[in-house]
Amino acid sequence: MIKVSNLYKSFGEVEAVKGISFEVRDGEITGLLGPNGAGKTTTLRMLYSLLPPDKGEIRIDGLDPTKDAMAIKRTLGVVPDSRGLYTRMSARENIAYYGKLHGMTARDIKSRVEELVETLDMADFIERRTEGFSQGQRVKVAIARAMVHKPQTVLLDEPSNGLDVMSTRALRRYILGLKDAGHSVIISTHIMQEVAALCDRIIIIANGQIAADGSAQQLLEKSGCESIEDAFVRLIGTEEGLLA
Amino acid sequence: MRGLVNVYKKEVRENLRDRRSLFNSVLLGPILFPILFIGLAYFANSKQQESVEKVLEVPVVGARNAPNLVSFLEQQGVVIQPEPEDPEALVKSQEAQVIIRIPEEFAEQWKAGEPAVIELIADPSRRESNIPMQRARGLLNAYGGQIGHLRLQLRGVSPTLRTPIMVKDVDLSTPQSRGMLVMIMLPYVLMITAFTGGMHLAIDTTAGEKERKSLEPLLINPVPRWQIMLGKMCATATYAFTSLVLTLIAFRFAFPLLPTGALGVDLNLSGAAIGGILLAIAPVVILAAAMLTTLAALAKSLREAQSYMGLIFLIPMIPSLIFMVNPMKPETWMMAIPMFSQNLLIGEFVRGESVSTLWLGLSLGSTLILGLGFAAVAASLFNRPRVVFSN
Numbered sequence: 001m002i003k004v005s006n007l008y009k010s011f012g013e014v015e016a017v018k019g020i021s022f023e024v025r026d027g028e029i030t031g032l033l034g035p036n037g038a039g040k041t042t043t044l045r046m047l048y049s050l051l052p053p054d055k056g057e058i059r060i061d062g063l064d065p066t067k068d069a070m071a072i073k074r075t076l077g078v079v080p081d082s083r084g085l086y087t088r089m090s091a092r093e094n095i096a097y098y099g100k101l102h103g104m105t106a107r108d109i110k111s112r113v114e115e116l117v118e119t120l121d122m123a124d125f126i127e128r129r130t131e132g133f134s135q136g137q138r139v140k141v142a143i144a145r146a147m148v149h150k151p152q153t154v155l156l157d158e159p160s161n162g163l164d165v166m167s168t169r170a171l172r173r174y175i176l177g178l179k180d181a182g183h184s185v186i187i188s189t190h191i192m193q194e195v196a197a198l199c200d201r202i203i204i205i206a207n208g209q210i211a212a213d214g215s216a217q218q219l220l221e222k223s224g225c226e227s228i229e230d231a232f233v234r235l236i237g238t239e240e241g242l243l244a
Numbered sequence: 245m246r247g248l249v250n251v252y253k254k255e256v257r258e259n260l261r262d263r264r265s266l267f268n269s270v271l272l273g274p275i276l277f278p279i280l281f282i283g284l285a286y287f288a289n290s291k292q293q294e295s296v297e298k299v300l301e302v303p304v305v306g307a308r309n310a311p312n313l314v315s316f317l318e319q320q321g322v323v324i325q326p327e328p329e330d331p332e333a334l335v336k337s338q339e340a341q342v343i344i345r346i347p348e349e350f351a352e353q354w355k356a357g358e359p360a361v362i363e364l365i366a367d368p369s370r371r372e373s374n375i376p377m378q379r380a381r382g383l384l385n386a387y388g389g390q391i392g393h394l395r396l397q398l399r400g401v402s403p404t405l406r407t408p409i410m411v412k413d414v415d416l417s418t419p420q421s422r423g424m425l426v427m428i429m430l431p432y433v434l435m436i437t438a439f440t441g442g443m444h445l446a447i448d449t450t451a452g453e454k455e456r457k458s459l460e461p462l463l464i465n466p467v468p469r470w471q472i473m474l475g476k477m478c479a480t481a482t483y484a485f486t487s488l489v490l491t492l493i494a495f496r497f498a499f500p501l502l503p504t505g506a507l508g509v510d511l512n513l514s515g516a517a518i519g520g521i522l523l524a525i526a527p528v529v530i531l532a533a534a535m536l537t538t539l540a541a542l543a544k545s546l547r548e549a550q551s552y553m554g555l556i557f558l559i560p561m562i563p564s565l566i567f568m569v570n571p572m573k574p575e576t577w578m579m580a581i582p583m584f585s586q587n588l589l590i591g592e593f594v595r596g597e598s599v600s601t602l603w604l605g606l607s608l609g610s611t612l613i614l615g616l617g618f619a620a621v622a623a624s625l626f627n628r629p630r631v632v633f634s635n
Contacts, residue, residue, distance in 0.1 A: 011629075048464050051629060073466035084458030088261040089254075100250040101465035142461070 001026055001184065002047065002153065007056035009042055016042040018208040019056070024186055024201075026152075029179050031199035032188040033232065039208040040188040041081050044157050047186075048078045060153060074102065077151030079159055083142035087131040091122060094130060095145045102149040109148065116144040120174065136167035143174070154178055154185045160194060172197055192229045202228075206236035247467030251475030255449050256482060262448075269444040270483055273437045274490035278498030281429065289503045300379050303328050306346040310354070313346070313362075316387050322380075331365050341373035342366040342380050357395075428568050430495065431590040434488060434525055435560035435583065439532045441487030442480035443553055446536035449476040451549035459632060469626035473537070477622060481533035488525060492518045517593045520604075524589040527608055528560075531582065531615035535559070538622040541631050563587055579606035582614045 002024040009017040017039045024030045032040045045051040047058060049065035049072050058065050065072045085094050092113055099109035117126050120140045125133065130141060139159065147154070156175070160168045175198055178185050189195060195202055195216070202219055204211040212219055212235045216228060223231040260266060303325040307314045314324055328334050331343040345363040353360040362384060366377040393403045453459040463469060496513040539556060543549035563584040572578070574588040585607035592599050625631045 050460065050463060050632065070466045070468070073464060076464070078461070078464045080460045080464065082457030082460045084453075084456040084461070086254075086258055086458060087456070088258050097250070097254050098461075098465060100254075101247055101462075101467050103246060103466075145461070146464075 001059075001061055002186070003057075003059040004043075004047070005057045007043065007046060007058065008054045009039075009046060009051065010054060016208055017046070017053075020205065020208070020210055021056075022203050022210060022213060024153075024184055026184045027179060027182050028200040029175065029185045029187065029198050030201045030203060031195040032186060032203050032205055033190065033192075033195050034188075034205035034211075035190060035236065038205045040190075040205055041157055042208075043205070044078075044080070044155055044186070044188055048076050048080075048155060049073065074149065075152050077146040077149070077154045079139075079142050079146045079154075079156045081157040083138060085130040085133070085138060085141055088129060090129050091126045091133075091137075091141045091144075094141055095148055098145040099148040104149060112148055112150070113144070116147060119177070120144055121170065135162040136164065136170075139163060139167065139171065143171075152183060154183050156185070156187045158189055159187060160189070160191065168194075192232060196228050204232060204235050211235045211237075245471065247465075248471040248475040248478070251467070251472050252478045252482075255445065255476055255479035259445055259448060259479070259483070262444075265444045265448070270441055270487045271490065273433075273440060273487055274494040277433045277437075277491060278494045281495075282498055282501050285502045296375060296379075299323055300376060300383075301325055302342055302344055302376075302380055303331065303334070303340055304344045304346065305331055306348065306350070309346040309348060309350040310360075310362075313384075313387055317383060320383055320386075322383065335365050335367055338370070341370070341376045344380060344384070427591045427594050428571070430594055431587040432561070432564035432568065434491065434521065434590060435528065435564055435586060436557070437487050437491050438484050438525055438528045439536065439556060439560050441484030442482075442529070442533050443536055443556075445476075445480040445483050446533065447540045447546065447549045447553070449479065450537055450541040451543045451546045454632075455546045463626060463632060470623035473541075473623045473626050474619070477533045477537045477619060480537060481529050484529045484532060485522075485526070488522065488529065492521060513594070514596070517596065520593040520599060521590050524586050524593070524599075524604065524607060527611035527615050528583060528586055531611055531618060532560075534615055534618035534622050538618055538625065541622065541625045559583070574603070576603065576606070579603045580610045582607075582611040585610070 004023070005021045007017055007020045008015075020039070020043060022030075032043065034040050042051065046053045047060065047065065049069040052066055060072055061075060063072050063075070085091075086097070089097070095113055095116065096109050099112065104112070113126070117123050120143060122137075122140050122144065125137055130138070133141070139162075143156075143159070159175075160171055163171065172194070175185060175187070179200075187194070187198065199216070201213070201215055203213045204219070212222060214222065219228065219231045219235065220226070223234040225231040225234055299321065301323045302317070304314060304317075305327050307324065307327065318324055325340075328340070328343070331340075331345060334340045335343060343365040345365060347361060347363070350360045350362070364377065364381060364384070366373050368374065368377065392406065396403045396406065453462065462472065492513065496518065499513055536553070536556065539552045540549040543552060560583060563581070564587055567584070567587045572588075574592065578588060579585040579602075585603075589599060589603065589607055
């Protein structure tokens with residue numbers, strides 16, 4: 001359960017987020033949809049307590065990221081925009097490192113990695129050093145290390161960036177599986193199909209503000225359009241950023 | 245502290261796998277510096293011996309003015325070369341290192357019993373001509389002394405009257421203290437190693453982490469940021485310290501190989517001296533790790549970080565160079581200057597002196613305070629968005 005109210009954040013002259021409020025319910029997949037530079041990543045960074053908001057309030061399961069950063073980090077699983085891996089370490093070691101930083105025991109880490117290898121289909125490359133991994137393999141390792149501590153809430157920033165069709169479909173199946181297991185999931189993306197295929201709720205962000213909030217059906221009704229894509233363009237009032 | 249320990253272990257292990265960087269930063273110094281030392285010492289030694297033992301060849305201008313003097317020189321093994329046209333030009337162009345000129349008036353002055361003038365033409369600013377010049381002067385003085393002796397005896401005067409005082413050297417330097425080359429160079433080498441040993445890690449764990457986009461996900465883990473930073477800094481310090489230990493061990497084995505002639509003595513680095521040096525330099529390792537990490541973390545990219553590393557070399561160099569150009573007598577107040585005091589202390593340890601606890605304490609304390617100050621700055625750096633996000 002995430003509650004965000006009236007969030008502001010600026011970097012110098014640039015106002016990245018200007019008064020965003022929304023709610024994310026457990027057991028749902030919520031999509032943050034918006035053109036590049038709309039403020040999605042900044043909003044997520046404030047959620048996972050990497051950036052302090054200038055103004056406004058965030059509550060994740062009742063916890064405040066500015067005060068209980070450590071507790072929040074334990075309940076969150078985050079796949080951020082940057083998914084750098086340590087190339088001199090194997091996929092397993094990359095995942096285990098994060099497990100250790102979460103304070104897990106070696107035995108817990110081992111059994112958890114086995115589970116993740118199974119669900120994410122990583123058996124082929126789990127023992128290999130991550131140097132030269134394909135995008136798909138890298139995303140899998142990045143997801144696995146974010147999920148190693150079994151977080152209740154999962155944040156994914158542009159998870160399908162750079163993935164081919166097969167990997168994207170596998171990723172979507174995995175995200176749907178998370179929802180079925182009762183996790184709440186937030187995805188930030190600028191890809192329409194992703195939102196349509198996955199999300200129970202769509203929050204459209206443009207210019208650091210919420211342009212619309214609701215289910216796919218509600219957005220279509222509100223905009224009077226036939227497709228999500230048209231609705232998106234209508235709701236944010238510009239085509240800027242869509243082609244990027 | 246669990247987070248700090250895990251970050252530390254991971255950085256140490258991961259960087260052990262980067263064989264090439266490991267070799268360059270940790271092993272190259274311990275291998276290269278002793279070889280350089282031995283090579284330089286042998287070279288200097290053989291150069292010196294060569295010019296002492298070589299046949300002295302001296303052009304003499306106006307040899308006919310003092311045939312006896314010239315035949316004396318020939319008896320002493322000097323090869324007399326023919327009179328050049330322009331002696332000064334010959335010395336300036338380095339074709340001759342020293343030239344003797346016997347003026348026309350020589351015979352007259354000689355007969356009158358006045359001091360007869362002989363000119364020794366040389367350029368003392370050329371270091372290689374020092375030895376031939378000294379040898380030529382020595383021979384001329386010997387001839388003068390001999391003749392003076394004879395003149396006094398002929399007049400029935402005891403020649404010892406002419407020597408009212410006699411200076412005798414009493415040498416108090418211990419055998420170790422004469423190894424000047426080592427005493428000046430070793431602190432310099434060690435101070436630089438304290439910086440270079442951890443340089444690669446400092447860059448890889450901060451700017452490198454940012455460059456490969458693994459810093460943001462790392463900071464999302466439930467570990468306080470200062471612990472992550474300190475874990476990285478400890479790994480950097482560990483590498484630098486390892487490099488130092490290896491360098492000292494290498495020198496211990498290299499010293500007996502140095503030509504004794506070059507130093508005048510056998511030098512050896514005892515276990516106690518190594519221990520003392522490591523203790524004295526340990527806070528420098530911490531200071532270096534903190535400085536390197538701070539700089540590398542502030543850099544926007546790997547390349548920028550690397551460009552700073554060339555500059556940071558100057559920091560340990562300046563105190564060492566001051567000491568090298570102007571060797572000073574160690575005094576208590578100097579021990580409070582970080583990175584300078586270590587130069588003096590290492591010198592003391594190598595000379596086999598016992599170092600006072602006050603000096604060691606002052607040096608350790610002052611350097612440690614500065615080091616921990618820098619470490620505190622570094623530990624807070626990951627709280628700045630500019631340091632975390634490269635874009």
